Amino acid sequence: DAGVIQSPRHEVTEMGQEVTLRCKPISGHNSLFWYRQTMMRGLELLIYFNNNVPIDDSGMPEDRFSAKMPNASFSTLKIQPSEPRDSAVYFCASTANVGHEQFFGPGTRLTVL
Amino acid sequence: AQSVTQLDSQVPVFEEAPVELRCNYSSSVSVYLFWYVQYPNQGLQLLLKYLSGSTLVKGINGFEAEFNKSQTSFHLRKPSVHISDTAEYFCAVSSWGGNTPLVFGKGTRLSVIA
Numbered sequence: 001d002a003g004v005i006q007s008p009r010h011e012v013t014e015m016g017q018e019v020t021l022r023c024k025p026i027s028g029h030n031s032l033f034w035y036r037q038t039m040m041r042g043l044e045l046l047i048y049f050n051n052n053v054p055i056d057d058s059g060m061p062e063d064r065f066s067a068k069m070p071n072a073s074f075s076t077l078k079i080q081p082s083e084p085r086d087s088a089v090y091f092c093a094s095t096a097n098v099g100h101e102q103f104f105g106p107g108t109r110l111t112v113l
Numbered sequence: 114a115q116s117v118t119q120l121d122s123q124v125p126v127f128e129e130a131p132v133e134l135r136c137n138y139s140s141s142v143s144v145y146l147f148w149y150v151q152y153p154n155q156g157l158q159l160l161l162k163y164l165s166g167s168t169l170v171k172g173i174n175g176f177e178a179e180f181n182k183s184q185t186s187f188h189l190r191k192p193s194v195h196i197s198d199t200a201e202y203f204c205a206v207s208s209w210g211g212n213t214p215l216v217f218g219k220g221t222r223l224s225v226i227a
């Protein structure tokens with residue numbers, strides 16, 4: 001199994017640009033989570049989906065952030081427009097109904113200049 | 114609401130010495146408990162988890178943790194550390210039931226000194 005796949009691994013962009021982060025969960029997993037890691041705030045949940053349906057997006061910081069899961073094998077997190085304070089590592093994780101373990105991708109390191 | 118407190122932000126320890134990383138949690142509902150490890154520039158990897166049953170759980174790489182409900186703690190231990198254990202360690206909780214999000218502590222940086 002390839003594990004959770006995220007792309008790109010690194011993204012450097014300028015303030016005001018649109019950024020799209022991508023995630024492919026482990027096949028057969030029915031829940032997908034987006035987390036953000038910063039030095040100041042640590043690891044925090046942005047949004048999660050069960051069976052492709054968004055369940056809780058209360059962690060999404062502003063309307064500039066949006067996430068979609070059009071099918072069971074793909075999700076995107078979009079920031080438009082991006083700001084320097086969005087610089088962070090963004091992790092995607094997936095899990096199945098049993099075991100409760102979340103499997104994390106390698107993360108996308110976003111730098112907004 | 115849930116919260117996790119990792120009492121030490123940094124723990125230096127000599128190689129082959131024992132180590133304990135402390136974790137306390139707060140929750141109004143029953144929770145599952147987890148320890149994850151993060152090596153530099155990598156994602157998080159599960160070390161061990163407590164779902165139910167025996168309060169002493171064993172994980173990968175020789176780590177173990179004990180769930181103490183009365184003290185709301187889930188401390189991580191290893192009897193003899195190696196250089197390769199140098200990493201960031203995160204304690205996390207999630208609510209019972211279906212697939213729910215993890216709430217993380219701030220992390221503890223374990224540095225193993227040769």
